[in-house]
Amino acid sequence: MHRRTALALLASLPAYAGLSRKALAAEWDGILTEAKGQTVYWHAWGGDPKINDFITWIGEKAQERHGVTLEHVKLASTADAVARVLAEQQAGQTEGGAVDLIWINGENFAAMKSQGLLFGPFAEDLPNWPLVDVAGKPATVTDFTLPTGGFESPWAMAQLVFEYDGKQVVNPPRTIGELADWILANPGRFTYPQPPDYLGTTFLKQVLYGVMADPALLQSPVDDAGYDAQVAPLWAWLDRVHPALWRQARAFPQNEPALGQLLADGETAISFAFNPGRASAEIAAGNLPDTVRTFVLDGGTIGNASFVAIPFNAAHRAGAMVIANLLLDPEVQARAQDPAVLGFQTVLNLQSLSAEDRARFDALELGVATLSPADLGPVLLEPHASWMTRIAQDWTARYGVAQ
Amino acid sequence: MTTAVTTDLLRLAPVLTLGLMVVPVAAGLAGTLAPALKNGGAGFAALADWPGLARAVALSLGTGLGSTLLSLLLTIAILAAFAGRPVFDRLRRLIAPLLSVPHAAAALGLAFLIAPSGWIARLISPELTGWQSPPDLLILNDPLGLSLTLGLVAKELPFLLLMALVALPQTGADQRLPVAATLGYGRIAGFVLTTLPALYAQLRLPVYAVLAYAMTTVDMAMILGPTLPPTLSVQVVLWMSEASLASRDIAAAAACLQFALVIAALALWRGAEALAARALTATAFHGRRLTGLDRPTATLALTATAVTAGSLGAGLAGLALWSVAGQWQFPDALPASLTMRHWVDSLPVLADTLSQTLIVGLAATLAALVLTIACLRAESTHHLRPGPRALALLYLPLLVPQIAFLPGLQVLAARTGMQGTLATVALAHLVFVLPYVFLSLCGPWRAWDGRIATAAATMGASESRIFWHLRLPMMAGPVLTAGAVGLAVSVGQYLPTLLIGGGRVETLTTEAVALSSGGNRRLIGAHAMLQLAIPALAFGIALAVPAMLWRNRRQMRGIA
Numbered sequence: 029m030h031r032r033t034a035l036a037l038l039a040s041l042p043a044y045a046g047l048s049r050k051a052l053a054a055e056w057d058g059i060l061t062e063a064k065g066q067t068v069y070w071h072a073w074g075g076d077p078k079i080n081d082f083i084t085w086i087g088e089k090a091q092e093r094h095g096v097t098l099e100h101v102k103l104a105s106t107a108d109a110v111a112r113v114l115a116e117q118q119a120g121q122t123e124g125g126a127v128d129l130i131w132i133n134g135e136n137f138a139a140m141k142s143q144g145l146l147f148g149p150f151a152e153d154l155p156n157w158p159l160v161d162v163a164g165k166p167a168t169v170t171d172f173t174l175p176t177g178g179f180e181s182p183w184a185m186a187q188l189v190f191e192y193d194g195k196q197v198v199n200p201p202r203t204i205g206e207l208a209d210w211i212l213a214n215p216g217r218f219t220y221p222q223p224p225d226y227l228g229t230t231f232l233k234q235v236l237y238g239v240m241a242d243p244a245l246l247q248s249p250v251d252d253a254g255y256d257a258q259v260a261p262l263w264a265w266l267d268r269v270h271p272a273l274w275r276q277a278r279a280f281p282q283n284e285p286a287l288g289q290l291l292a293d294g295e296t297a298i299s300f301a302f303n304p305g306r307a308s309a310e311i312a313a314g315n316l317p318d319t320v321r322t323f324v325l326d327g328g329t330i331g332n333a334s335f336v337a338i339p340f341n342a343a344h345r346a347g348a349m350v351i352a353n354l355l356l357d358p359e360v361q362a363r364a365q366d367p368a369v370l371g372f373q374t375v376l377n378l379q380s381l382s383a384e385d386r387a388r389f390d391a392l393e394l395g396v397a398t399l400s401p402a403d404l405g406p407v408l409l410e411p412h413a414s415w416m417t418r419i420a421q422d423w424t425a426r427y428g429v430a431q
Numbered sequence: 432m433t434t435a436v437t438t439d440l441l442r443l444a445p446v447l448t449l450g451l452m453v454v455p456v457a458a459g460l461a462g463t464l465a466p467a468l469k470n471g472g473a474g475f476a477a478l479a480d481w482p483g484l485a486r487a488v489a490l491s492l493g494t495g496l497g498s499t500l501l502s503l504l505l506t507i508a509i510l511a512a513f514a515g516r517p518v519f520d521r522l523r524r525l526i527a528p529l530l531s532v533p534h535a536a537a538a539l540g541l542a543f544l545i546a547p548s549g550w551i552a553r554l555i556s557p558e559l560t561g562w563q564s565p566p567d568l569l570i571l572n573d574p575l576g577l578s579l580t581l582g583l584v585a586k587e588l589p590f591l592l593l594m595a596l597v598a599l600p601q602t603g604a605d606q607r608l609p610v611a612a613t614l615g616y617g618r619i620a621g622f623v624l625t626t627l628p629a630l631y632a633q634l635r636l637p638v639y640a641v642l643a644y645a646m647t648t649v650d651m652a653m654i655l656g657p658t659l660p661p662t663l664s665v666q667v668v669l670w671m672s673e674a675s676l677a678s679r680d681i682a683a684a685a686a687c688l689q690f691a692l693v694i695a696a697l698a699l700w701r702g703a704e705a706l707a708a709r710a711l712t713a714t715a716f717h718g719r720r721l722t723g724l725d726r727p728t729a730t731l732a733l734t735a736t737a738v739t740a741g742s743l744g745a746g747l748a749g750l751a752l753w754s755v756a757g758q759w760q761f762p763d764a765l766p767a768s769l770t771m772r773h774w775v776d777s778l779p780v781l782a783d784t785l786s787q788t789l790i791v792g793l794a795a796t797l798a799a800l801v802l803t804i805a806c807l808r809a810e811s812t813h814h815l816r817p818g819p820r821a822l823a824l825l826y827l828p829l830l831v832p833q834i835a836f837l838p839g840l841q842v843l844a845a846r847t848g849m850q851g852t853l854a855t856v857a858l859a860h861l862v863f864v865l866p867y868v869f870l871s872l873c874g875p876w877r878a879w880d881g882r883i884a885t886a887a888a889t890m891g892a893s894e895s896r897i898f899w900h901l902r903l904p905m906m907a908g909p910v911l912t913a914g915a916v917g918l919a920v921s922v923g924q925y926l927p928t929l930l931i932g933g934g935r936v937e938t939l940t941t942e943a944v945a946l947s948s949g950g951n952r953r954l955i956g957a958h959a960m961l962q963l964a965i966p967a968l969a970f971g972i973a974l975a976v977p978a979m980l981w982r983n984r985r986q987m988r989g990i991a
Contacts, residue, residue, distance in 0.1 A: 074946070077777075081776070107671075108929065111679075216567035222659075224669075289951075314758045317760060
């Protein structure tokens with residue numbers, strides 16, 4: 029079959045459900061042939077050198093195994109890539125688009141999917157898909173309560189953990205209420221990234237989980253009628269701690285790395301990150317003192333998955349699918365989980381791996397500040413994306429413009 | 432090439448140049464205005480409902496006007512106090528390196544210097560302050576935008592000073608100042624009354640550019656400016672980076688407002704100019720010698736120079752140190768260990784980035800120089816002097832905030848399939864490089880003494896001979912300076928590179944800004960150092976070449 033025809037056929041099928049495994053393997057061979065020699069432009073946030081190095085390494089693997097060249101387009105914000113695809117759609121450019129692959133999740137995914145900016149479904153037809161722990165890690169197929177429907181493929185799990193300097197904090201708080209007490213007792217030593225920053229809004233959602241009467245409501249879209257009463261405890265909590273935050277809440281760090289820098293500079297004593305392995309990795313890199321440790325809250329902390337998606341007009345769709353599949357490879361996943369590399373949690377079901385592949389994970393050292401999977405506690409599901417948008421907006425109206 | 436062809440090409444040059452300014456800006460603006468106006472102006476309505484609007488507007492105006500006024504006054508004070516004195520030559524040598532610092536690098540250096548966890552606090556702690564951990568003080572991102580104003584002054588003062596130095600020899604200061612002195616005027620009064628009016632006439636365009644830039648800067652305001660709310664232009668970028676279409680409409684409306692604000696501020700400035708001119712005339716008629724001004728002004732000028740050069744220098748030294756720092760805890764004054772790891776890690780990637788930066792920068796600068804000189808030559812040959820309207824068009828890319836018209840340009844590039852090539856990015860840079868090159872060059876070029884041409888013509892020299900053998904060589908200094916300015920502008924471009932390059936063209940600046948959102952001072956330091964190297968080299972050449980060319984021509988050395 030002609031390569032173009034094969035691909036067109038792939039794109040036109042809702043899924044390969046009707047194809048036998050053998051036929052699927054043949055189609056994948058077609059994709060591999062198509063991908064060979066392609067250059068895939070992966071638009072991914074470029075603010076962390078460790079992640080950048082990891083993507084470079086992925087590129088080497090892709091070249092070595094499949095003859096695919098990977099170009100990491102470093103973004104300051106994922107929305108830049110969304111804006112680019114949107115601009116191309118508005119300009120009527122339905123093929124040969126600049127973006128082949130996007131690191132994405134949450135509201136960006138919801139926005140792209142609802143505006144028809146994504147190619148798919150493709151994820152569940154990738155050869156490595158059966159290894160994904162769909163049952164044990166529901167976040168791999170549910171992105172902020174929105175079913176992914178195969179329009180994006182997971183590649184890493186993240187969970188909110190708190191970080192503290194053991195030299196300054198002896199008994200870290202275990203609940204949101206205790207955190208407030210600690211903040212009031214230690215003025216100026218805690219803050220959070222300014223919403224609508226991703227991590228800052230995640231922190232607000234974590235507080236919401238802790239103070240809301242019925243957190244189960246978070247799994248449904250915001251209900252206008254009840255909203256004000258439902259979130260009132262969140263604003264009360266913030267009103268209480270704000271005077272005791274870093275800079276009396278008259279300024280906030282702008283993103284996760286800026287928050288991490290405050291801990292590194294000793295300006296804050298308790299911090300948090302969306303990566304259980306971050307503290308260990310930063311200690312290893314000499315950026316954090318080796319007295320830093322991590323903790324989670326009783327009842328669990330919010331967790332989600334990172335995905336890759338392919339725009340509807342990607343110029344190198346086959347290459348992009350090859351990269352998405354490569355990201356699910358056990359060797360790649362084990363490397364991502366290595367605290368010395370990234371410390372990201374794997375999306376794979378370790379039980380489904382071969383003994384050899386499972387050994388790769390068993391061999392990993394946790395790192396001095398990283399909690400064991402058992403100590404990490406339960407993972408709370410991301411609330412529906414409308415909560416994120418709404419509380420970020422309201423936060424800005426309440427605190428985002430100086431009085 | 433025959434004379435006729437040259438003549439025809441020259442006639443076309445102004446049209447081509449203006450077209451390069453107007454078409455992209457107009458297309459981009461249309462692309463901005465459309466979403467702002469759609470749905471019956473829903474974007475404007477939402478903007479008006481945004482609670483931070485008044486404050487964001489006030490911040491843009493306040494930091495923009497404040498920093499521009501301060502930079503201009505200090506420029507005048509430094510020139511008045513030191514022109515013609517030995518210390519002046521030392522100052523001169525400071526300007527080029529200061530000027531070549533990219534805005535983002537300067538802001539980051541300054542931020543690390545003055546932050547509560549910054550170098551100054553580390554140097555005096557715990558000995559003088561008793562601080563074992565950084566004090567909880569709001570110095571950076573202060574609500575009034577004072578750090579931002581300081582940062583802007585530190586960057587704009589060297590720019591205005593350089594522009595003034597380029598123009599100064601054309602004002603006849605060498606003759607006027609001694610006359611004022613023999614009449615008993617103090618240095619300051621003599622300079623302000625006799626030289627400033629002629630100097631300001633040539634400095635006006637750079638001052639307007641500074642004002643428009645200061646009001647709309649995004650990178651410096653993100654690093655140093657307030658955040659609750661930020662300045663209007665930063666807020667536009669924040670809205671633009673939200674995924675929802677509604678916030679894009681607000682961003683478009685805010686971009687239109689920002690454009691109007693810049694126009695209003697320029698009008699205000701223009702009015703103040705008239706008032707200042709009247710005050711100056713009145714002072715001159717009083718005939719007071721005002722010698723008492725000299726000493727305090729000299730002190731002020733010296734302090735300002737020391738603070739500006741010192742803060743930029745120390746900030747960059749801090750970044751340089753971070754680029755080789757191992758563990759560096761507060762309140763240690765110096766890192767516990769030094770390592771080249773960050774450099775070794777990033778060098779392989781940098782070779783590629785560096786070459787892309789250079790290709791784009793050199794192409795845009797060269798094209799800008801050729802077009803500018805062709806326009807200026809058409810001016811004298813065909814008397815095609817730009818009218819006020821044509822000049823206003825040339826200003827467009829400097830007055831219209833980048834964020835206002837770049838998204839529209841991006842759509843245009845995508846539609847024509849020109850996105851993501853080095854040539855397209857160079858073309859986009861040209862839109863911003865060209866005005867700066869023209870503004871830098873037109874003053875000194877026009878102020879060239881036309882009697883030299885007349886004398887040459889009476890001796891039988893042809894038009895083109897006069898151009899190639901007299902005017903161009905005599906203008907070597909200004910041309911190279913304009914080229915260096917152009918290269919510095921190109922190297923510093925972030926949004927055009929990102930949007931028009933489709934992310935496929937990576938320059939040192941796009942890399943540095945992507946990293947700066949990650950706050951890793953070590954890598955930022957390494958990138959800032961490399962980002963410095965290109966423009967620094969260009970300004971070095973602009974200073975060194977005329978000095979070598981004119982080593983036997985004392986009178987020519989002022990034109991640098």
